[in-house]
């Protein structure tokens with residue numbers, strides 16, 4: 001039986017213990033990241049930073065795909081090679097963020113709905129021409145007093161499903177990203193409950209909109225304690241609760257699951273992924289991998305500091321985190337490897 005090109009792409013995105021580098025920060029978000037290293041957010045600095053990330057030698061050993069932003073997919077490396085071609089040569093699949101951000105949800109104070117459906121089919125067609133093979137859309141669900149509302153869950157699930165259907169029709173694999181935020185002081189049980197509710201709503205909406213699950217990838221948040229909760233759940237509890245929810249809600253047909261890091265520290269994000277793959281080895285219908293932004297980039301960003309003199313050190317930091325997360329995809333990561341790297 002021949003395999004559909006979208007299924008081949010979706011499977012390649014999660015194959016071989018590799019994961020995805022999310023480098024699709026919008027102009028506003030990258031400005032905040034650059035402010036933390038006191039670098040001005042000019043178009044050239046944003047290009048130079050992404051050039052540093054994408055030209056790291058050997059990145060393709062650990063990274064299957066990179067999510068780009070509208071500006072970045074049109075940019076080139078210092079030697080004039082378009083980023084899309086640079087990635088292609090390294091065996092890395094280029095993808096594109098297509099949502100236009102989370103906006104206030106009318107009549108639901110404090111809640112957001114992600115926008116970007118207008119003209120999406122047209123924009124997808126252009127991104128396909130530019131070389132993109134997959135897309136991303138992030139929905140944001142916040143936990144708080146009386147939040148989330150069923151309005152927020154339904155509106156975001158509907159938008160994710162419309163996005164996914166439009167992408168598949170245009171020839172892009174949709175990464176479906178419903179993020180339950182870690183902000184708040186809620187206990188882990190509340191995060192589990194909200195994640196289960198969200199994922200059930202998302203898969204019902206995907207079904208209603210005829211989305212082909214084999215041609216899609218899920219990018220969920222992990223089930224963790226609220227950031228300000230005094231009682232923080234340990235690594236095993238996070239792994240067990242996260243996998244329990246995924247098994248309840250995510251059909252086996254989905255090509256793969258790639259987690260977002262969502263503000264977890266880089267090493268903790270690696271530990272959580274590793275624990276899931278270690279504890280549930282051979283028991284899950286989908287590969288569990290990563291699509292981290294901050295948890296992959298943070299050490300490289302700090303090492304770079306906007307200077308070309310720091311490119312080699314920053315790339316080494318990126319490759320280290322990429323390798324650690326690749327090991328976590330097979331449950332073979334250990335903290336000793338971090339200590340060894342620090343000593344080297």
Ligand code: 13P
Pocket residue numbers: 022138177260261262263291292293294295
């Ligand atoms: P973080 O891993 O920093 O949460 O970013 C992943 C992402 O792509 C968010 O949309």
